Amino acid sequence: MTRAPPHHDVADLGLAEVGQGRVEYADARMPVLRSIRQRFARERPLDGVRIAVCHHVTAETANLVRTLSAGGADVALCASNPLSTQDDVAAALVDRAGVAVHAFQGEDMATYYDHIERVVDTEPHVTMDDGADVISVLHSRRTELLPALLGGTEETTSGVLRLRALEAEGKLGFPVVAVGAAQTKRFFDDRYGTGQSTLDGILRATNTLLAGRVAVVFGYGWTGRGIALRARGAGSQVVVCEVDPLRALEAKLDGFEVMPALAAAAKGDIFITATGGRDVVRREHYELMRDGALLCNAGHFDVELNLADLRAVAPERRTVREHVEQHVAPDGRRLHLLAQGRVVNLAAAEGHPAAVMDVAFANQALVAEYIVRHAQELRPRVYDVPRELDHEISRLALASLGVEIDTLTDAQQSYLTSWELGT
Incomplete structure (x- = not known):
């Protein structure tokens, strides 16, 4: 029996086959995220977690969504920019991956915010923002949903500025991890x-x-x-x-x-x-x-x-x-x-190459897992990405490039962490 598509608002589901090809092409260039997806599929760390994602709806984002879904999450997706949506990718996510997508190329601002509302309607446990629009809606018009939020992530520097302003006023309703401030994200994504x-x-x-x-x-x-x-x-x-x-x-x-x-x-x-x-x-x-x-x-x-x-x-x-x-x-x-x-x-183009978003979205996936696992310890504030996650992503990226590096000897490690040793 054919599965009915989830609730959605996309341009044309008939574009799904073309979009699936685009998603798979990008996936072949995203080995770090693919390795995380394989582990997620085995361990299911996001089972039963509803995630509201507001990002550019591109082939690279589709592979992030696929990774979250492989981990057991129920994902709803809307666009973070009215002009960046790839309509064929949106169709593929609905038709092939069963994801609730609300996005199409060129949507007006009224539709843009309606789509955010539709994603918020899923009553998420975790948010993933690219500009803090979902978090802004939750804090302005949908405050009744704040108590159920385990945490959120923010991709951009602009979004982090908005969140730090909320935090400074004592109004941030749940913990948010500034993925945009991760060293792997800034270095790889922003510069290159x-x-x-x-x-x-x-x-x-x-x-x-x-x-x-x-x-x-x-x-x-x-x-x-x-x-x-x-x-x-x-x-x-x-x-x-x-x-x-x-x-x-x-x-x-x-x-x-x-x-x-x-x-x-x-x-x-x-x-x-x-x-x-x-x-x-x-x-x-x-x-x-x-x-x-x-x-x-x-x-x-x-x-x-x-x-x-x-x-x-x-x-x-x-x-x-x-x-x-x-x-x-x-x-x-x-x-x-x-x-x-x-x-x-x-x-006017396609955004970052898939190899770049591989590292950026590896951050998003691992931070989502971190939020779920540490929800009881986190408080309503803006957090940096834990250093160990930055290092894990760097390690996976180097491995995908076939690069090996040295490790410290015990003596070297002791020298760097002891106050007794010196001149």
């Missing part, structure tokens, strides 16, 4: 993943030549470092804008030009925000930009580029390519907004 995929999104959207262009990167955190490094590798002259003096000094010593945003606005050809803040590029910057400038965002939310100011400075607009909206100022200058100001690597 976003660094490469941001340029991929720019190139797919614009087909522009990066060599010889001035690329202005706002923010020199892990993501900004990766973008600056890859842009320089493509032949761009890279300018970094920062508000943190330590990061600005690091950018300078790494060989990049560092200057205030107003000075960079008059010099740049390509502008890329990666700060986690808002109104990074605004009216006074748009007024100084040269004809043909490209504007894009690699931060999580679409608030880094002030779009109201852009429309005020350059009110005439039209779509000139897919994901490229041309804004024309009264003086004839053309400023090009990519992917509506949303995260360009997902809205």
Whole structure:
């Protein structure tokens, strides 16, 4: 007898076969997560646990969901970005994996939040956020569900900022682990993943030549470092804008030009925000930009580029390519907004390569297991990923690459952990 699909809202279940192929292709490039899935299937550490996942609905996320399901979890999934959903993958998860998915490409904001509500309706024990939207809904409109929450995870730096604000006000209703702050996630995902995929999104959207262009990167955190490094590798002259003096000094010593945003606005050809803040590029910057400038965002939310100011400075607009909206100022200058100001690597490309998300989502899976096992010990606060999980993921990643490393001898270990030994 054919199994009825779970409650869902996706574009077209007829896309399931194509989506399943995409999921399997990604899975072949995610050996760390695959090894965790195999263990989960044997041990079932998440049996009976309801997990609400709000992430980009991509083939890589599908393999995370499959891993959670293999561990016994009942998973409901919605999108963390209206433009990043791969409709064929959403269909495959519903049709082939029996997952309740509420997401389709291009959903409006009303639908976006309705989909979050549908996932919250499952009364989850664990949340997995990419921007803290599920947690925000739980703390604002669905507070009756807070007592049942064992814990949650947060993927992004932007989301962690929101959660720390909740914690500081004494309003965080359950423990949350900042997966986005894990060393394996920051190092691998932010620097190498976003660094490469941001340029991929720019190139797919614009087909522009990066060599010889001035690329202005706002923010020199892990993501900004990766973008600056890859842009320089493509032949761009890279300018970094920062508000943190330590990061600005690091950018300078790494060989990049560092200057205030107003000075960079008059010099740049390509502008890329990666700060986690808002109104990074605004009216006074748009007024100084040269004809043909490209504007894009690699931060999580679409608030880094002030779009109201852009429309005020350059009110005439039209779509000139897919994901490229041309804004024309009264003086004839053309400023090009990519992917509506949303995260360009997902809205105009495919996001991180599967090998990158393998490590990031290994964190999510192991932290979910950690939350369930340690629920009685955790308190309503923001936790870092336990160091032993970071090391376990690194070990699995090295093993998948065929890399062996040394271990400390007993004498070396004693030397590093004793106060008696010294000069």
